[in-house]
Amino acid sequence: MKKSQSSENFSNKIALNQGKRSFVEIEEIVRYSETDQMGVAHNKSYFEWFEIGRTEYCRQKNIPYKNIEAQGYYLVVVEAFCKYKKPLRYDEKFIIRVFLEKITPKKVIFAYELVNKEEKKLIASGYTIHIVTNSKAEVCTLPPDILDKIKE
Amino acid sequence: MKKSQSSENFSNKIALNQGKRSFVEIEEIVRYSETDQMGVAHNKSYFEWFEIGRTEYCRQKNIPYKNIEAQGYYLVVVEAFCKYKKPLRYDEKFIIRVFLEKITPKKVIFAYELVNKEEKKLIASGYTIHIVTNSKAEVCTLPPDILDKIKE
Amino acid sequence: MKKSQSSENFSNKIALNQGKRSFVEIEEIVRYSETDQMGVAHNKSYFEWFEIGRTEYCRQKNIPYKNIEAQGYYLVVVEAFCKYKKPLRYDEKFIIRVFLEKITPKKVIFAYELVNKEEKKLIASGYTIHIVTNSKAEVCTLPPDILDKIKE
């Protein structure tokens, strides 16, 4: 199965990132409502955490995502991936790391790592691919000022 | 970027599936609480729908997932992927199709397609990879009777 | 404080309703993602189920809620209450019953009962109070045609 190949490529890139590229971090804590009957955080929660990471990324780059939408641009998720390494339990603190993987006027890719707060062990990693649309859901391009701030 | 390659491989497999492999279907409808301020279903919801699909898959194979857990086996998600093609809106009906992609005593892969109810157009596709654990979260193998039923 | 009064009215009316008033029903099933580490459906899920009930209520009255919003009217929740009697478990089927408790051009009150599918035992009951707003979030009144359909 070829899928493993992509995962590998993806993982390599992540590993590379850690050496050379900057990332934004935000701390979170597992909510009771995010657990399921297995006693760990549900797989869907990670995609909400990735989104919290994106929000924080944009904020730290001085272009809050709500301002991007207020200007009529939407970063619509067209692909989402998560690899789960270790479970997260209720009330456990962890850190969301966000990397800007790629940005063009038409496409943005964010990569993510979740690490636990204490030993910084990898809990999960993933990515989301976004296209840019306007408020009518038509594909468009990010204006240079927004694009530049995101990649600063 | 190599990730696209894997996506392509994945998509090809899906396309192949449609020609030759059986799948299980279940109809769903977008809840108001599943929309976000973009006016469409939120990206995390698709992973909940995939899970509904898995539940239905196991039920139709006469091995309800709750029975699998009752016997002490857990299909833990270790990888999840979704490709979003078209948005889904509040109150829109759609169909979740579930394919058994691969099964071994240690690993199960499900693939999914979401299609709209009317024209059967592809809305999203994805997959989840699962390992098998016991109730102590230790990796183990599925007993033959469960495995056989799932792949029937 | 008047809220207590409404709670009381609500309770009496519920009791009354069961004897004489019509209600709308829809069947649901507990999703894995709706459970928490207690092994039962999380308390927030009931409010999503109440909403599914409202959607179904409006549909059965031939005024789908999406059409109400399409005409520029929003039934905004200003109060929500749930009393939990029995737990619900993963994959358990249940029925959501919706009663139109009260309707004026400015306010709508829905009451709900969740009963299990087999013995129709009461699992939970509750209500939601809604005001009417336009698309600018300004308080307004429901036009007679919508109001009449809802209370048919």
Add this chain to the structure above:
Amino acid sequence: MKKSQSSENFSNKIALNQGKRSFVEIEEIVRYSETDQMGVAHNKSYFEWFEIGRTEYCRQKNIPYKNIEAQGYYLVVVEAFCKYKKPLRYDEKFIIRVFLEKITPKKVIFAYELVNKEEKKLIASGYTIHIVTNSKAEVCTLPPDILDKIKE
């Protein structure tokens, strides 16, 4: 029906509380995934926030809720109420205030207020009533050491 009475007591007590009783606070921020197509936080989210408040309340009283469960006691929600005063939007900061309304070995009532971060205006208020169960979901009583810490 006695519920109405409790609502009334609740309301009076809330008002009283503000003047004289201590509360625990925690700051939160509205996630994108918590909004719905009305462009505001969905009504169910408030119940998740109340729960975050309870977690924080117990932590600040030096009896983390996870420790309570680890000792075999569960504070099961049997009633939940929320009154929504003002909408909350994506990325908006707010404060959850938690009051211990009542505690006996068999029952705990928490009251909540959500206020916005800047002007401390009331966004929502509510309460949850909990009974105590053991790990077999049987009703039981809180041991004195846990009870005393909670009400400290």
